[in-house]
Amino acid sequence: MKKIEKKITEDIDFLSKIMEKNDLSELEIFDGKFSYKLKKKNYESKKSSVVKKVDEKSRKDLDLKKPDSSLKSPLVGTAYLSPEPGSKQFIEIGQNVKIGQVLLIIEAMKTMNEIVADRNGTVKKIYIKNEAPVEFGEPLVLIE
Numbered sequence: 771m772k773k774i775e776k777k778i779t780e781d782i783d784f785l786s787k788i789m790e791k792n793d794l795s796e797l798e799i800f801d802g803k804f805s806y807k808l809k810k811k812n813y814e815s816k817k818s819s820v821v822k823k824v825d826e827k828s829r830k831d832l833d834l835k836k837p838d839s840s841l842k843s844p845l846v847g848t849a850y851l852s853p854e855p856g857s858k859q860f861i862e863i864g865q866n867v868k869i870g871q872v873l874l875i876i877e878a879m880k881t882m883n884e885i886v887a888d889r890n891g892t893v894k895k896i897y898i899k900n901e902a903p904v905e906f907g908e909p910l911v912l913i914e
Contacts (some may be wrong), residue, residue: 847878
């Protein structure tokens, strides 16, 4: 078996510390010369033991802050809740929507992108404000 170079072991130690600091289960990078893929053993069991230590009130608070079934932003840009300034919003809380219905617009690079409903349901929450910047993956609307 080939002896591992000292630089490689130092790199692996360094990357392991980054994983621990950022609570990552896997890390894969290529530095132009070497490719590294690190994966923690028993990550899930370690993670679940941490979750068990969270009290019920904190868990409910976390659930409110982390909507799982919300429609998320597919791009970075500025969100608009109405087709033009001063006009009626596309949607309101409590409104029923159908698949393909326009919910809002995200402007990115001077292009207006319609964001449509991905399911039929009722609008339970609108997470963003009109003319607010949005990030990729940010929750926009909760439809149940």
